[in-house]
Amino acid sequence: MSFTHEELAVMDSIIARYPKKRSAVMPLLHFVQSLDGYVTERGIECIAEKLDLSTAEVTAVSSFYTQYKSEPVGEYHVGICTNTLCAIMGGDAIYDSVCQNLGIKKDQTTSDGKISLERIECNAACDYAPVVMVNWEFYDNQTPASVNELLDGVRSGNPPAPTRGPSKLRTWKENSAVLAGLSDGLAEEGLQAGEASLLGLNIAKSQGSK
Amino acid sequence: MSTLSPVLSAHWDEPDSFTIAAYKRHGGYGALAKALKSTPDEVIALIKDSGLRGRGGAGFPTGNKWSFIPQGDNKAHYLVVNADESEPGTCKDMPLLLANPHSLIEGIIIGSYAIRANHSFIYLRGEVVHVFRRVQKAIDDAYAAGLLGKNILGSGFDLELTLHAGAGAYICGEETALLDSLEGFRGQPRLRPPFPAIAGLYAMPTVVNNVESIASVPSIIEHGVEWFQAMGTEKSKGYTLYSLSGHVANPGQFEAPLGITLREILELAGGIRPGHQLKFWTPGGSSTPMFTAEHLDVPLDYEGVSAAGSMLGTKALQIFDETTCVVRATLRWVEFYKHESCGKCTPCREGTWWLVQIMKDLEAGKGTEADLEKLLDLCDNIAGRSFCALADGAVSPIISSLKYFRAEYLQHLSEGGCPFDPVASTLFETAGA
Numbered sequence: 001m002s003f004t005h006e007e008l009a010v011m012d013s014i015i016a017r018y019p020k021k022r023s024a025v026m027p028l029l030h031f032v033q034s035l036d037g038y039v040t041e042r043g044i045e046c047i048a049e050k051l052d053l054s055t056a057e058v059t060a061v062s063s064f065y066t067q068y069k070s071e072p073v074g075e076y077h078v079g080i081c082t083n084t085l086c087a088i089m090g091g092d093a094i095y096d097s098v099c100q101n102l103g104i105k106k107d108q109t110t111s112d113g114k115i116s117l118e119r120i121e122c123n124a125a126c127d128y129a130p131v132v133m134v135n136w137e138f139y140d141n142q143t144p145a146s147v148n149e150l151l152d153g154v155r156s157g158n159p160p161a162p163t164r165g166p167s168k169l170r171t172w173k174e175n176s177a178v179l180a181g182l183s184d185g186l187a188e189e190g191l192q193a194g195e196a197s198l199l200g201l202n203i204a205k206s207q208g209s210k
Numbered sequence: 211m212s213t214l215s216p217v218l219s220a221h222w223d224e225p226d227s228f229t230i231a232a233y234k235r236h237g238g239y240g241a242l243a244k245a246l247k248s249t250p251d252e253v254i255a256l257i258k259d260s261g262l263r264g265r266g267g268a269g270f271p272t273g274n275k276w277s278f279i280p281q282g283d284n285k286a287h288y289l290v291v292n293a294d295e296s297e298p299g300t301c302k303d304m305p306l307l308l309a310n311p312h313s314l315i316e317g318i319i320i321g322s323y324a325i326r327a328n329h330s331f332i333y334l335r336g337e338v339v340h341v342f343r344r345v346q347k348a349i350d351d352a353y354a355a356g357l358l359g360k361n362i363l364g365s366g367f368d369l370e371l372t373l374h375a376g377a378g379a380y381i382c383g384e385e386t387a388l389l390d391s392l393e394g395f396r397g398q399p400r401l402r403p404p405f406p407a408i409a410g411l412y413a414m415p416t417v418v419n420n421v422e423s424i425a426s427v428p429s430i431i432e433h434g435v436e437w438f439q440a441m442g443t444e445k446s447k448g449y450t451l452y453s454l455s456g457h458v459a460n461p462g463q464f465e466a467p468l469g470i471t472l473r474e475i476l477e478l479a480g481g482i483r484p485g486h487q488l489k490f491w492t493p494g495g496s497s498t499p500m501f502t503a504e505h506l507d508v509p510l511d512y513e514g515v516s517a518a519g520s521m522l523g524t525k526a527l528q529i530f531d532e533t534t535c536v537v538r539a540t541l542r543w544v545e546f547y548k549h550e551s552c553g554k555c556t557p558c559r560e561g562t563w564w565l566v567q568i569m570k571d572l573e574a575g576k577g578t579e580a581d582l583e584k585l586l587d588l589c590d591n592i593a594g595r596s597f598c599a600l601a602d603g604a605v606s607p608i609i610s611s612l613k614y615f616r617a618e619y620l621q622h623l624s625e626g627g628c629p630f631d632p633v634a635s636t637l638f639e640t641a642g643a
């Protein structure tokens with residue numbers, strides 16, 4: 001099945017952002033994931049044609065980056081940080097508990113196609129460890145219990161909002177569109193800064209008032 | 211006692227701090243108007259004089275980097291902001307972009323004007339969707355306000371700014387890999403020379419700077435070189451963001467003059483988590499050799515940390531207490547480097563694989579003391595013989611942990627396994643997880 005005229009027009013607008021069109025390969029891959037949920041063959045073929053590349057060249061790029069998936073991804077992609085700091089502070093325990101809860105392991109998806117699980121590397125939020133990302137939104141300061149609640153919410157269609165993100169958790173496909181540079185109008189939702197981000201500022205203010 | 215110096219974070223406690231209205235309310239884009247009245251060379255000279263050094267890890271003087279861009283060459287020039295922030299422990303640029311993206315946008319316009327670039331890019335790691343939203347909105351609002359696009363503030367200067375999402379590859383933080391990635395290739399480092407200043411993005415003269423480096427520029431223009439130089443130490447001028455994480459009572463971000471010590475930061479932040487003691491810490495992310503309690507008074511500036519045998523890096527202070535197994539911590543970091551090795555050169559690609567195998571055995575208490583020498587030998591054959599600095603980062607936790615905690619490695623061997631209880635290191639040990 002080929003892409004619609006509207007979809008092809010979006011692709012052209014993405015390509016137009018760059019002085020050289022090959023630079024559009026990454027946002028186009030994010031865009032394909034926003035339509036198909038993963039990097040499909042039709043996506044690769046279309047990008048190759050648009051950018052005058054071979055499908056092998058596009059596949060070589062796609063397979064290099066962990067965010068591009070060659071298999072279907074669930075509506076909710078759950079990434080548990082198990083890099084050293086988060087792992088030690090509880091990320092390993094969270095990962096084990098989630099595996100048990102979902103009955104899947106890393107890089108697998110639940111049989112209903114709802115939830116995919118991944119172990120992720122440091123996501124630049126260590127002052128909120130242990131960190132879990134759902135569809136690449138921050139869920140800070142997690143415990144096994146809080147993540148299991150989060151998963152229950154996902155399954156019942158009512159997930160809690162990210163801790164530093166929009167007021168409602170969006171799907172994997174919807175967030176992939178944002179990464180392709182297509183605005184969803186939610187930039188102003190959510191906190192400007194979490195508690196940890198404000199620690200130094202608050203201390204500085206109390207120093208100043210002494 | 212050092213005093214903190216919030217500049218970039220000064221208004222993060224205001225709920226709308228990320229908006230252009232809030233930024234302007236506090237004088238934002240005033241520095242841009244000022245800069246556009248100077249010549250580009252004057253702006254470069256000012257940043258050079260300020261002593262601002264790159265905040266992305268290497269500490270290279272920002273003004274000097276800008277001055278390497280050839281002038282009058284009739285070529286396109288590019289400023290590319292490195293917002294890949296993926297070095298384990300590093301967590302300063304993302305909160306900065308969430309709370310105050312306009313400081314970066316203003317810095318980009320000033321920097322682009324200085325190096326005569328008419329198209330600039332922000333390469334943002336892809337795993338932070340909300341940060342992407344905030345930065346894209348800030349760019350859109352800057353265009354709408356006439357701060358980007360044609361004839362900015364009537365100056366005749368034009369600038370396009372494009373936000374580009376990465377897709378999960380630590381190596382794309384290395385500046386030449388980043389450029390390859392931005393050109394639409396696999397992100398693998400390039401051979402240097404030529405340096406990006408001569409042949410960078412699309413083989414044109416290019417400056418790559420870290421988010422925090424560029425976001426610091428407007429404050430220097432606004433308050434002047436003397437203000438900036440009054441903070442910091444002799445060769446490490448100004449203020450910077452330190453990120454405290456791990457087994458502390460209160461983790462978080464601290465803006466302070468360069469040269470503050472971990473002891474001072476811990477005193478301000480309430481210390482190590484109650485009932486525990488500091489065991490080891492990184493001064494600047496996992497690629498910087500670890501320190502112990504004996505380094506609490508090392509001045510956290512470029513020279514001080516180097517003199518003590520590590521690197522200031524990204525000022526990511528990851529703190530681990532006595533419940534933490536240093537072998538486990540090191541193994542996990544080495545697994546990270548193996549996973550992120552781009553595969554371009556053999557010592558790194560194969561070497562990190564072997565490092566993981568040996569470290570795994572050691573953690574499980576398998577092997578002999580001779581394996582420690584083998585490990586160090588292997589490190590010797592990887593660091594300095596690889597194409598880029600990722601490989602140096604991969605060996606530094608091993609070499610430094612063996613330097614300070616050799617006995618703990620041996621204890622794994624003599625006890626036939628890890629002597630630590632991983633539950634004790636978690637934050638929810640009492641919850642019985």
Ligand SMILES: Cc1cc2nc3c(=O)[nH]c(=O)nc-3n(C[C@H](O)[C@H](O)[C@H](O)COP(=O)(O)O)c2cc1C
Binds near residue numbers: 297
């Ligand atoms: C493996 C590797 C990863 C890096 N990751 C980053 C990064 O995420 N962000 C960053 O600003 N610099 C990173 N750097 C450093 C960049 O190569 C470059 O020195 C820096 O962006 C220059 O900016 P600055 O002069 O403003 O510090 C990395 C370097 C290496 C070797």
Ligand code: SF4
Binds near residue numbers: 398552555559598599
């Ligand atoms: S040192 Fe590692 S990451 Fe760097 S170029 Fe070689 S293989 Fe790639």
Ligand code: FES
Binds near residue numbers: 082087121125
């Ligand atoms: S180690 Fe998990 S976010 Fe940094």
